[in-house]
Amino acid sequence: MEMKSPPQCPSTVTVRRNPHRKARATPATTATQIPNVPPSSSTTTRDIPSFPIHDILAIEIPQNPKPPEDPSPASPPKAPISEDLKVYLRIRPLLLPKLLGRNATVGDQNPRARAKNAWPQNPAKKNAARDKSAKTKKTDEGCITVNDSHSVTLSPPLALKESKRIKSEVYEGFSHVFSTDSSQGEVYERMVKPLVEDFLRGKSGMLAALGPSGSGKTHTVFGTPREPGMVPLVLQQIFKQSEGSGSKSRSFCISIFEIYSERGKGEKVYDLSAGGTELSMQQSTIKGLQQVAISDAGQAESLIACSMLKRATGMTNANSQSSRSQCIINISSVVNKADEVDNNAVLTIVDLAGAEREKRTGNQGARLLESNFINNTSMVFGLCLRSLLEHQKNPKKPLQKHFQNSLLTKYLRDYLEGKKRMALILTVKEGAEDYLDTSYLLKQASPYMKIKFNNVEESSMMNGNKRHFQAFSRIGQPKRMKLSGLDAHVFEEGQNIVDEHRLPEEEGSTINRLDVGENASIKSDSADLAERERNHQIMENIARTMWNFLKDYKQKLKVAESEINSLREKLRTEETQNLGLRKELEDLKSCCTCSKGNHGETSIVEVCTSSEPKIGLQGYGSSKIDEKDEDLHSSSLKTSYCNTLEKWDSSPIQERDAFSQENVESFSLNMSGFERVEKEQESNSTVSNTEVESINSSCLHVENSNQQNCQIGDIFSGNGHNTEDLNDSKYMAIKDNFSDADIPEFGISYSQSHAMVRSDSCSSVELDQYLTEDEESSVLPASTKEDVAFTQGCSTPDVPESELVLDTSCRELNFEKLNRKPLPTSSISTRDCSALDVEDQINKPLGNRECDFG
Ligand SMILES: Nc1ncnc2c1ncn2[C@@H]1O[C@H](COP(=O)(O)OP(=O)(O)OP(=O)(O)O)[C@@H](O)[C@H]1O
Structure with a gap:
């Protein structure tokens, strides 16, 4: 019958429930940019190894072992991986009450009419009723109009349209719309036959009928003897096809059960097979269900x-x-050949109880309770599908576990989670009074068309209860299903379920499910193991690469740490040395009260000043020195002394003692020699230049000779101590005699006095020689004699150090005079300060100097 599209109603709103979707092209950048990314190592530091992404990417991924070839000759080419959920719509013809008799209602409450629905029933009566309905069809006002084979328009009744301003709605995207005059055969051909073919090829599938009460679900599923429904048609086809192929190895079993809630007290499972009883359900498995x-x-x-x-x-x-x-x-299919593992699929057909509106059904009491259970189950079923749809739209959304809320959804979990293929047939009535039910169903169920089954290509070895196999493969135990003789023993998840029902011997067929089960489980196990092994190898390779990377990194880290430690150690040593040097420098600086230039100048001036009269006193000629010469000598001495000080400051700590000894001594000796030359020149004495040179050379010799230095030191100290000891002892002695304010000046004064003493001692010794040679001792001034005596006395090694101190103290008078200038304390403290007290003695008459030593 050709369907005519109704004229477009201006108030009609088209609702596109399943719009065509075009896959978006993958941006080329995402695919091409990744390989062009430069390795991170190029930008990182050389020492830090880069992340071994290349190594990881270079890991050879083991290939999956080839899947075992399907021995079944009927194995079809592989189906597409993704498949939309097929939703069919069937419109039940309107049965007018007037045509069904006086007492008949839409629900056909007449007991006689009920008998018509019983299956099998009298086909003649059924046909008569159908003919009547067909005749009255066009006269009825319907709410639903078939636009084409994939869409319908739902129009509200006039009353609703006017009062609630409800507009017509178009629902499209159905796999097929079966109009009111569509036959059972047509429905089967379009909707069920593909499922059956897949079932025969080893794919499990499910067909579920949804719709309001009285919309024709049961009629569609079971039909009548005259119009057999999908179940009889499926059975006819599978046997027909088996016989046609001539294969006797395939067997079929059937099980039928219902989930019922008596007075709403709880869901129960009843086996509807002959002799069937109440059953229990564990997870998704119904225990004790007969497989006939x-x-x-x-x-x-x-x-x-x-x-x-x-x-x-x-x-x-x-x-x-x-x-x-x-x-x-x-309806399950079993292959009996021991050497053939094939086709253990299950075709499930579900006839749901129709959703009921209380107003419409008029249920009360027990019926109302049943109605609640029915509606609840329908709602849970719908929620499961909606959750699956949401999850597929947005994988971040978890798949809700609505299936736990009813036994039916528990049992159909695999289907409701999209793991197995299924098809839905929505049955509606076209009457205006059924508008709300129809509208509600279409609104709820039409989005299900977008559900996709991504794993529909099931392995032929998979049983109807896929979870059953998974459980066995998980625990590594072979599935144990046994059916010996006429007894069907089913071991499911370790629990033995014995079928109590025995088929009559003549019609029962022996089904050897043990071999099939074991083979299937072995196959499943081997596939799982291969997959696991592959994953394990991948992870192992990645882990090994990462481990090597971390090991290298750790090694480099260790080296870096040791370097850091050694550097720290060096730094610590340097700091210690630096601190020591600083301390020493500060000590030295603290000893140097004045700046270097001033000190040198002052000291030199003092030295020159002190040496000048001394020379005069020594009587080598004219006591007056030309001022120019004096300046010259002062400046030269000053320069020399400054250089000496500079050397002192700049010389390393370890060398300073020696430096101080040698240079100061040399300085003093040079100075004394210089003085001597100067005096000889001035006084035109008998000392020739040659002698002066010899003196100088002797002095220089002393300067360069450590032994002589020591002797000088000994002479100076008088008790065999070295200069350092003397320094300490003198310092202590001086510290006793002087105030703290004087002490800082001691450092430089010590050197100065040292030089003076050496100069004096040297000159005294030499003078002594000169005196001896020239026999002019008689003309020598007393002071000179005293000096000589003093020097000689000083050179006496037996002179105790205490005497030195005492001797120093005995020059207190000279100190007072020396205080006129900020003379270094050491020059005062030394015992030979008498020799340096030249300024005091300048005014004294020659030869009148009294020697304190007696
Ligand atoms: N396509 C059809 N052609 C003729 N009669 C039909 C058709 N569909 C349903 N009927 C009739 O309508 C009546 C109700 O159908 P059915 O019992 O199958 O509804 P239902 O959906 O199963 O209701 P419930 O959910 O209450 O069981 C039956 O008498 C049946 O014969």
């Missing part, structure tokens, strides 16, 4: 008819024989 082997279609139909008689039904305003339970039929 069927050998032909007739036997199967009889079995179905018997089962339907046991199904819970009730009379409502919507349906005279309304289903009060959810009925599930499983």
Whole structure:
């Protein structure tokens, strides 16, 4: 019959439920940019190894072992991986009450009419009723209009349209829309036959009928003898196809059960097979469910008819024989060949109890409770599908576990989670009074068309209960299913479920499921193991690469740490040395009260000043020195002394002692020699230049001779101590005699005095020689004699150090005079300060100097 599209109603709103989607092209940048990314190592420091991404990427991923070839000759080419959920719509023809008799209602409450719905029923009566309905179809005002084979328009009744301003809605995207005059055969061909073919090829599938009460679900699923429904048609086809292929190795089993809530007290599972009882459910498995082997279609139909008689039904305003339970039929296929592992698929057909509105059904009491259970189950079923849809739209959204809320959804979990393929048929009535039910169903169910099944290509070895295999493969135990003789022993998840039902021997067929189960489990296990091994190898390689990377890094870290430690040690040593040097420098600086230049100048001036009269006193000629010469000598001495000080400051600490000894001594000796030359020149004495030179050279010799230095030191100290000891001892002695304010000046004064003493001692010794040679001792001034005596006395090694101190103290008078100038304290403290007290003695008459030593 050709369907005519209705004229476009201006108030019609088109609702596109399943718009075509175009896959977005993957941006080329994402694919091409990744290889062009420069390695991170190029930018990192050389020492730090880069992340071994290249190593990881270079890991050879082991290939999956080839899947075992399907031995089944009927193996089809692989189906597309992704497949949309197929949703069909069937519109039940309107049955006018007037045509069904006086007492008949839409729900066909007449008991006689109920008998018509019973299956199998009298085909003649059924046909008569159908003819009547077909005649009256066009006269009825319908709410739903078929636009084409994939869309319908739902129009509200006039009353609703005017009062609530409800507009017509178009629902499209259905896999197929079966109009009111579509036959069962047509529905089967379009909707069920593909499922059956897949089932025969080893794919499990499910067909579920949804719709409001009285919309024709049961009619579609089971049909009538005249119009057999999907179940009889499936059975007919599978046997027909098996016989056609001539293969006797394939067997079929059927199980039928219902989930029913009596007075709403809780869901129960009843086996509808002959002799079936109440069953229990564990997770998704129904324990004790009979698997009745069927050998032909007739036997199967009889079995179905018997089962339907046991199904819970009730009379409502919507349906005279309304289903009060959810009925599930499983048709399973088993291959009996021991060497052939194939086709253990299950085809599940579900006849849901129709959603009921209280107003519409008029249910009360027990019926109302049943109605609640029915509606609840329908709602949970819808929630599961909605959750699956949301999850597929946005994988971040977790798949809700709505299936736990009803036994039906628990049992159908694999289907409701998209793991197995299924199809839905929505049944609606076209009457205006059914508008709300129809609208509600279409609104709820039309989005399900977008659900995709990504894992529909099931392995032929998978059983209807996929979870069952997974459980066994997980624990590594072979599946144990046993059916010996006519007894079916089913071991499911370690629990033995014994079928109590025994088929009659003549119609029962032996089903050896043990081999199939074991082979299937072994196959499943091997596939799982191969996959796990592959994953394990990948992870192992990545872990090994990472481990090597971390090991290298750790090694370099260790080296860096040791370097850091050694550097720290060096730094610590340097700091210590630096501190020592600083301390020493500060000590030295603290000893140097004045700046270097001033000190040198002052000291030199003092030295020159002190040496000048001394020379005069020594009587080598004229006591007056030319001022120019004096300046010259002063400046030269000053320069020399300054150089000496500079050397002192700049010389390393370790060398300073020696430096101080040698240079100061040399300085003093030079100075004394210089003085001597100067005096000889001035006084025109008998000392020749040669002698002066010899003196100088002797002095220089002394300067360069450590031994002589020591002697000088000994002479100076008088008790054999070295200069350092003397320094200490003198310092202590001086410290006793002087105030603290004088002490800082001691450092430089010591050197100065040292030089003076040496100069004096040297000159004294030499003078002594000169005196001896020239026999002019008589003309020598007393002071000179004293000096000589003093020098000689000083050179006496037996002179105790205490005497030195005492001797120094005995020059207190001279100190007072020396205080006129800030003379260094050491020059005062030394015992030979008398020799340096030249300024005092300048004014004294020659030869009148009294020697304190007596
Ligand atoms: N396509 C159809 N052609 C003719 N009659 C039909 C069709 N669909 C349903 N009917 C009739 O409508 C009545 C109600 O159908 P059915 O019992 O299958 O509804 P239902 O959806 O199963 O209701 P419930 O959910 O209450 O069980 C039956 O008498 C049946 O024969």
